Amino acid sequence: MPEFFNVLAPDRAKELLLGHTGHRTKVDRITTFRALGRVTSSSVFAPHDLPSFRRSSMDGYAVKALDTFGASNSLPAILTVVGEVAMGSTAKVVLAAGEASLIHTGGMIPPDADAVLQIEHTQTVESKDASQLPFEIEVYRPVAVGQNILMVGEDVQEGSEVLPDGHYLRAQDIGGLLALGITEIQVYTTPTIAIIATGDEIIEPTGDLDYGQIRDINSYTIASLVSQNGGIPEICGIVNDDFDSLLEAASTALHGHDMLVITAxxxxxxxxxxxxxxxxxxxxxxxxxxxxxxxxxxxxxxVVEGKPILGLPGNPVSAMVQFLVLGVPAIFRLQGAKRTPTKGSVRARVSRNVPSASGREDYVPTRLIETSEGLVAEPVFGKSNLIYTLVNAAGLLKVPINRNGFEAGEWVEVLLF
Amino acid sequence: MPEFFNVLAPDRAKELLLGHTGHRTKVDRITTFRALGRVTSSSVFAPHDLPSFRRSSMDGYAVKALDTFGASNSLPAILTVVGEVAMGSTAKVVLAAGEASLIHTGGMIPPDADAVLQIEHTQTVESKDASQLPFEIEVYRPVAVGQNILMVGEDVQEGSEVLPDGHYLRAQDIGGLLALGITEIQVYTTPTIAIIATGDEIIEPTGDLDYGQIRDINSYTIASLVSQNGGIPEICGIVNDDFDSLLEAASTALHGHDMLVITAxxxxxxxxxxxxxxxxxxxxxxxxxxxxxxxxxxxxxxVVEGKPILGLPGNPVSAMVQFLVLGVPAIFRLQGAKRTPTKGSVRARVSRNVPSASGREDYVPTRLIETSEGLVAEPVFGKSNLIYTLVNAAGLLKVPINRNGFEAGEWVEVLLF
Incomplete structure (x- = not known):
């Protein structure tokens, strides 16, 4: 049994796989609010300026900035408040020189005004009831033209590209689209990922174990990761360790799906x-x-015809780690995403020595413990057959390819699941 | 208009809110495979040992370790291979002294064997065809008792707690449960979160804007974050800035849901x-x-009767940041989770000075740019009314409460969306 490996570093392996992986060309047109986690299939442009009118970013008075020139505590400017801008409607107040209008945060700036005076920098004269118009205020600071005003198009200008093709949609993107009245959007269709488990010793999780048998768990951990990363998993079941059976099952699965995972x-x-x-x-x-x-x-x-195929080791820890490193980026590529969203990590001090070998990237299941001296990463050692090393872990301690492990007390990066 | 604030640091504010928040007491019994992202409502115990039989962690030969004692390249031990363990069935091979059995990774260890010899440390004698039993092998290294064997219960022992109450279920947890044949599980019911938008200037995203109006986006960004964090959002619509209308809407919403968010x-x-x-x-x-x-x-x-209520600022950036800091932990608390899953972050060098004030925690929308010198965090400055500062950001640069900002070139933590 000669063992032949053509081994690549994980980054290069990923590059190789993604370089051969095509992406979906079909698109769905869907309600923007339902597009969370989907990927845009074309650029999106702003149909109008945002904001579409000048808005106040403060509670205060809309004024002509020139009228506040030189105002100070010792020599306040005096303005007459002649109106109030109602929220949600066109500002109709007409301001002559020396006049101001009450305005609320988000209110429309009257056409004659060019700044908003913060209410804290003013005082009503003779403590007169401010609800009765007109009334006079003393102004203790000058404002500059444009101060406390959101200008037309300050957020986004009409016609500008607000989202590129291949953009993975997050909560704020949904908000940004709706702000512009874009209530439908084109996204790539969701890829489906077929998952086959092989092994004469594997039975369904619902089955009773005989000696020598273990339950299929890889199909379900991989399917869970597929769902979490925007794919639709299809668990194709267990195939015996037999060339013809596996070829037939793999061929059928690949034909009907966009990606194939075999946990062997x-x-x-x-x-x-x-x-x-x-x-x-x-x-x-x-x-x-x-x-x-x-x-x-x-x-x-x-890869076959642009569809990625992963043959993962049967050990559940190996299968899951490899799917995170290689399978997840492939799903995003299939979805048409320009890049895989960054997986978060945390920094922690490792509690004990972690041996490794240079030229290899290690992923060690790790607990995270809050201590008075900060976060501590405690490796959960165990063979890669042991799924509970992952269950008991909060993340994976990554030993970079050029490192010979870590010594206790060193800062390490823990990738979160 | 007197402004009264009783301001707390965000960590203490969160503590205060969670301390008053009750959690769901009802439970669902669901298929384990559908339980991803749910929270266990009771401890789960192992119904049997895992593995339930001794398994090989290598391809090689099951042996009696004593038979390999002192074996070396110059003085190999000679063993007779008398059988092969078939995958997925009880190992029936009977080994006398000096005998071995072929075994594959994951295969059951025969009763008489106590170690597995790696195939790389052996050679068949006279290059005889290894498929014809019996045949002899030379052994060049000794193995210790238990070597390359997964012992019964090495992953999990019968009766031990495999998951505590209040555990947020991830892909590997689903796998761990299925490995033990636990195909149904009790989880807390999913909380529902009512979202009300107020403001006379707010219209539905489907509406045409008049001057002075803006579209409701907060309801949709908050709803997206609710979905992503295990809650069921219900968008209750827009209520006018009128005490009685808001009281009635809020009262109805709170009655029918587990949490209420008002974006005012x-x-x-x-x-x-x-x-x-x-x-x-x-x-x-x-x-x-x-x-x-x-x-x-x-x-x-x-909080009212254990149900958290958030009154968020109307500015979309403020609303989203505050919901991430306070609303998301509240959803996990409502779900019965013992703690909020750690949000990932990345470390990067900040590209320019970020001013802040001590005594305040700042969250600055930030781009992340890969450079030859590592990851660079580039702040996206803009008023908190501008949703596109978030659309154009990959995360939030956090300025801790005890810092007066950062200087260009310093390492910062960027929380990923």
């Missing part, structure tokens, strides 16, 4: 079979036999 | 009205009039 047994023979099956599915077939990571080195990457 | 106009008078309305809804009512953050200082926090 971990033995060399089963892995070799996966490689052969992927090569038989079409061109270019297998791209890579291994990724320089631990866990998950014996990962197989392939 | 930003003027002092409207904010005061929101405070009065929250106080009229029940006990204890308003907890706090302000949070020491920018943007979003004039946030109102209240």
């Amino acid at each position: 047994g971990s033995s060399v023979s089963v892995r070799d079979m996966t490689v052969q099956v992927i090569d038989r599915l079409g061109d270019p077939g297998v791209l890579l036999h291994g990724v320089a990571t631990r866990p998950g080195k014996p990962t197989v990457l392939g | 106009g930003s003027s002092v008078s409207v904010r005061d009205m929101t405070v009065q309305v929250i106080d009229r809804l029940g006990d204890p009512g308003v907890l706090l009039h302000g949070v020491a953050t920018r943007p979003g200082k004039p946030t109102v926090l209240g």
Whole structure:
């Protein structure tokens, strides 16, 4: 059983895979509010200026700035308040020299005004009731032209590109579109990802275990990650360790979906079979036999007609780590996203030595513990067959490819699940 | 118009709110695979050991460790391979002294064996065809008892608590449960969050703007964040700036939901009205009039009968930042989660000076730019009325409460959206 690896660093492996992966060309036209987590399929332009009228950013008085020139505590300017701008309607107050209008935050600036005076810098004369117009105010500070005013188009100008093609839509993007009255939007269709588990020892999670058997969990952890990252998972079930069965199942799955994930047994023979099956599915077939990571080195990457294929190790920790590193970016690529949204991490001090080898990227399941001296990363050591090392972890401590591990007390980066 | 603030630091404000917030007591019993993102409502215990039988973690030979004692390149031990463990079935091979069995990764260890010999440390004698049993191998290294074996219960022991009450379920947790055959699970019911927008100037996003009007976007950005964090949003529409209308709408919304969010106009008078309305809804009512953050200082926090109420500023950036800081933890608390899942961040060098004031926590919308010298955080400056400062940002640069801003080139933490 000769073992042949064509191993690449994970970043290069990802590049290779994404470089061969096509993206969806079909588009859906959907309600903007339902577009959270989808990806734009064309640029979006502003149909009008935002704001579309000059607005006050303060509670105060709309004034002509010139009327406040030189105002100070010792020599206040005196203005006559002749009106009030009602919220939500056109400002109709006409201001002559020396006149001002009450205005609220968000109110429309009257045509004759060019600044807003903060209420805190004024006082009504003779404590007269401010609700009875007109009344006089003393002004203790000058305002500049444009002060406390949101100008027309200050947020977005008519005709400008507000979102590019390939943009992953977040809460604020939905808000930005609706602010412009864009209530429908074109997005790429959602890719579907077929998931096949192989292994004569694997049974459905609903089954009763006999000795020698284990339940399929990889199909479900991968499917969960697919859902969380904008794909539609389809669990295709368990296939025996048999070339013809796997080829048929893989071929059918690939035909009906945009991506294929095979979680294979971990033995060399089963892995070799996966490689052969992927090569038989079409061109270019297998791209890579291994990724320089631990866990998950014996990962197989392939592409057939622009559809990515991942042959993941059967060990649940390896499968999940490799899917996070390679599968998730592939889903975003399939969705037409220009880039994978940045996964968050936290910095913490590692509680003990973490050995590694240079030339390999390690991902160590890690607890995060709040202490009086800050966040501590406590590695959860265990073989990569042990799913509970991940259950008991808050994230993955990443040992970069050029490092020989970390010493206790060093700052490390923990990628959050 | 007297302005009264009882301002707390954001961490203390959050503590205050969560301290008064009750959590769901009803539970759903659901399929484990559908439980991603839900929260356990009771501890979960392992019904059996995992693994439930001794498994090989390597491709190789199951042996008696004693038979390899002292084996070396110059003096190999000789073993007779008398069988092969088939994947997925009980290992029936009987080993006498000096005998071994072929075994694959994940295979069941035969009863008489106590170690697995890696195939790389052996060689078949006379290059005999290894598929024909029995055959002899030379062993070049000794193995210790237990080596390359996953022991019974090494992942999880029967009867141990695998998940506590109040645990937020991630992909690996689903996997861990299914590995144990736990295909149904009890979780807290999903909380519903009512969202009311107020302001005479606000219209539905579908509407045509007149001068002085703006479209409601806060309801939709908040609803998006609610969905992303496990709640069910209900957009209750726009209410005029009128005490009785707001009281009636708020009362109805609170009655039918687990949490209430009011995005109010930003003027002092409207904010005061929101405070009065929250106080009229029940006990204890308003907890706090302000949070020491920018943007979003004039946030109102209240609780009525364990249901949190947020009165958010009308400015879209303020509303979103405050909802991330205070609303999201409240949703997790309502879901019964013991803690809010850590939000990821990235570290970057800030491209320019960011002024702030000590005693206040600032959140500055920020772009993230990959450069040859690492990640750079480029603040997107703009008034908090401008939603596109968030659209153009990848995250929020956080200026801690005890800092007077940052200088260009300093390392900063950027919270990802």
